Amino acid sequence: MSHAPTTLQERPTPAPAVATTSLSSRTLPRWAPLGFAAVAIVLGVGLGLVAGWHSRIQWGLLSALFFVAISYTVTTAVENKRQAKDRLATSVVWVCFVLAVVPLASLTWTTLSRGAKVVDGYFLTHSMAGVLGTEPGGGVYHALVGTLEQVGIATAISAPIGLLTAVYLVEYGKGALARAVTFFVDVMTGIPSIVAGLFILSIMLMAELKPSGLMGSLALTILMIPVVVRSTEEMLKLVPNELREASLALGIPKWRTILKVVLPTAIGGITTGVMLAIARIAGETAPIMLLVFGSQLINTNPFEGAQSSLPFYIWEQYKIGSEASYDRAWGAALVLIAFVMILNLVARGIARWKAPKTGR
Template sequence: MSHTVQEKRPVAAPSHATLAHARMPRWAPAAIAVGSVATGCLIGFVAGLDSRTQWGMISALVFVAATYLITAKVEGSRQGKNRVATSLVWVCFLLAIVPLLSLAWITLSKGVTVLDGYFLTHSMSGLLDTEEGGGVYHALLGTIEQVAIAALIATPIGLLTAVYLVEYGRGRLARAVTFFVDVMTGIPSIVAGLFVLATWNLMLGFGPSGFAGSLALAILMMPVIVRSTEEMLKLVPNELREASLALGVPQWRTILKVVLPTAIGGITTGVMLAVARITGETAPVLLLVFGTKLINPNPFDGAQSSLPLYVYEQYSVGTTASVDRAWAGALVLIAFVMILNLVARGIARWKAPQTGR
């Protein structure tokens, strides 16, 4: 019986040249961006467009189109589409960051004209709004007290509501609570102010005070805290809960000792973001706190002021001195919110769970 032996021919390895594809150099996106800006400015100048914003929009469109055409020509249509998606992300980022930087620069340049130690430590007592001088101390004190009281009211209520929805909530009650939280998220601030005005001031007979404004601000804070805390609690692995329950630990103690400490960083960030969200509210303060030029350290009796209301009042006067004070008050408000956000990020990083290396 004969056996035929077939010789196996070695398969030729594909050459490196067949696998290589043309690639654009790393400096190509920057060069395309520079050329697009130049082209957009040229088109805007020739067309007689006065707005620099229009020049920027034209440059962005030219950049996206040029990126696709050049990349598709060099690397193929698939890479061209990929580059277009990346270009759109960068364009949207710039469209979001440019107004923010412009706002910060204008506020800083106009606010530093009168912002000094005297401005931060004096009020408008005994001074007309049309005169030069005065300060923001009474408004800064009112904002700190009103926001602090609102946070003390809204934080435990929002935290406990989120714990109920994540850990215990089942059935119609949980669905109803979720629905009303969603509804409260979209409530305008003026509606919250009118609600507190109708109940606290008119029905119960209390006068204007910083506490009344804090009640309206707390209403605006609650849904933000509930939603952020709820999402943070959902991120806690179920294995941690199951391990604690398997050891015989009650559920309430598992929540207190395991779930909440694990999510405390995100919860703190959510609370700080809610505080930053209400710090700039003007309508509830205008309805319930009324505003005053005097320093009133008691938030439970008499009218108070706040930074947003101070900015509104000073800018409404319209004189050079009052407008300068309005810009300085806006700068103090932005700095206050920025400090809160930095504190929130620091606490979140400090309390973040440490993973083993």
């Protein structure tokens, strides 16, 4: 019995894959934007010097234009137009970010460098009583006390009103009344501070009231309420409706659902909105000039007598025009920035503490 010979057919071995390099795939390296930025800075500064421009702002604008142009041109030549458009959009975003950060960093550095010369324990614990404006010395204690009291009273009045108004608009508001409230809140958001001061001043004149920190707080309240309402309203709208529906399905009343579910969920954003409103009114000067009048002495009673505040103190010292008064003005500006920063840190801590706990 014979058997036919079998032949083994060998399968062809696949060719090894060739590794593509960044040059063969025509892809720019990750450090390309940094290189573009370095070249753009050199070209911007060089062209500015050749043209006789001595302003660093002009150098920076030229460098920004060169950065965008170089990024788009090189990416088009090396990669393709689609990647070049993406790189162009990214470059514009980075340029806008730098343009926004540079003035802020410059302002912060200038305030720190000039205000740190006078800010010490004596400056924070003494007033301007008995100190001439052109002479060195004196402090900011009376203005700091006035700011804390006036902002505190305004916050105590406007925060509950703004919160309850936002709850009404989101949870209950329907029909003409809700639309009217929303319209007036939007209008009040753009009211200049001097108008709020004039409104309270007219009430003072009709009621024959004297200037005090309370009058200034009432004007600040008018400015603060719409900011609190608008920010709180947006935060409440972000709370998922499923949470409300689940709570109501368990038979919990709506008011308790709002108190125990909706508000704790949005407490972080609500607190941030209140802090933004406080930061806005903390720097207002016009209502204080009209309603509080300012004072060189320490007045811890906001319901009687003239008071000062940090913005009013800064304007007052800058108006004097001496070297010592300029230093005191920058010192007060540094104290005001620190005041707002501390408030924001406290707000973040409260929001993190009160935020609902997430499961695993």
